[in-house]
Amino acid sequence: xxxxxxxxxxxxxxxxxxxxxxxxxxxxxxxxxxxxxxxxxxxxxxxxxxxxxxxxxxxxxxxxxxxxxxxxxxxxxxxxxxxxxxxxxxxxxxxxxxxxxxxxxxxxxxxxxxxxxxxxxxxxxxxxxxxxxxxxxxxxxxxxxxxxxxxxxxxxxxxxxxxxxxxxxxxxxxxxxxxxxxxxxxxxxxxxxx
Numbered sequence: 001x002x003x004x005x006x007x008x009x010x011x012x013x014x015x016x017x018x019x020x021x022x023x024x025x026x027x028x029x030x031x032x033x034x035x036x037x038x039x040x041x042x043x044x045x046x047x048x049x050x051x052x053x054x055x056x057x058x059x060x061x062x063x064x065x066x067x068x069x070x071x072x073x074x075x076x077x078x079x080x081x082x083x084x085x086x087x088x089x090x091x092x093x094x095x096x097x098x099x100x101x102x103x104x105x106x107x108x109x110x111x112x113x114x115x116x117x118x119x120x121x122x123x124x125x126x127x128x129x130x131x132x133x134x135x136x137x138x139x140x141x142x143x144x145x146x147x148x149x150x151x152x153x154x155x156x157x158x159x160x161x162x163x164x165x166x167x168x169x170x171x172x173x174x175x176x177x178x179x180x181x182x183x184x185x186x187x188x189x190x191x192x193x194x
Contacts, residue, residue: 071095074173079103079117083161088154094192098185099176102138102192103158107150114138114193115155117162121177127152128159131166134178135159138190 072095079093079101087108094102100116107113116136118126126134127147135155137147147155166172176184 068095071173074171075101077170078162078165078173079158080165083158085154085157085161088157090158092192096173096175097192098188098190099181100190101173101175102190104193105151105154105158107148107154109150111148111150112193113148113151113154114191115158116190117175118181119175119177121179124178126155126178128156130159130163132172133159133162133166133175135162136178138192140191 075093075095079090081093083090085105089106090103091106091112092102092104100118103115103117105113105115114137115127116138117133118136120129120132120134124134126136128135135158137151137155139145139147181188
């Protein structure tokens with residue numbers, strides 16, 4: 001029986017061979033990892049006539065786009081772009097953020113301020129209220145800060161117009177109440193102007 005002794009020279013491989021081997025292994029691992037990227041299997045009950053569905057990343061993106069477009073349409077129906085607020089104006093109406101619809105308004109003196117439209121809750125009134133909504137001025141206060149009189153009047157004019165929109169049967173976006181939002185986002189930054 002002959003034993004072959006291992007010598008250091010026999011155990012060495014060239015740098016090029018090592019790099020090629022490493023590149024081959026990396027490519028194989030990456031190829032295995034890429035199988036199925038961009039797809040997900042939708043869980044469906046095992047019922048006769050139903051099959052697992054594959055959902056592509058593009059379909060998910062389209063669904064998200066549809067959801068965002070639906071939210072935007074609900075907000076536009078509630079606060080139309082051509083809403084007449086007399087001396088006050090609306091600069092921007094955003095889709096719901098942290099459970100509220102932020103509305104940036106401008107007073108007759110030109111000062112910009114933010115109003116958050118939230119779902120109405122019993123026992124807690126905003127600066128102005130409608131049947132379904134409470135409107136709050138975002139002034140970084142804790143409820144003890146007095147609201148600017150011109151801003152409060154503008155909020156009341158906006159609430160009056162929202163009440164008219166509600167009577168016309170506009171669909172309502174899903175919003176949080178003041179306390180729900182405070183509970184869910186205790187450290188939330190609600191400023192949409194900065």
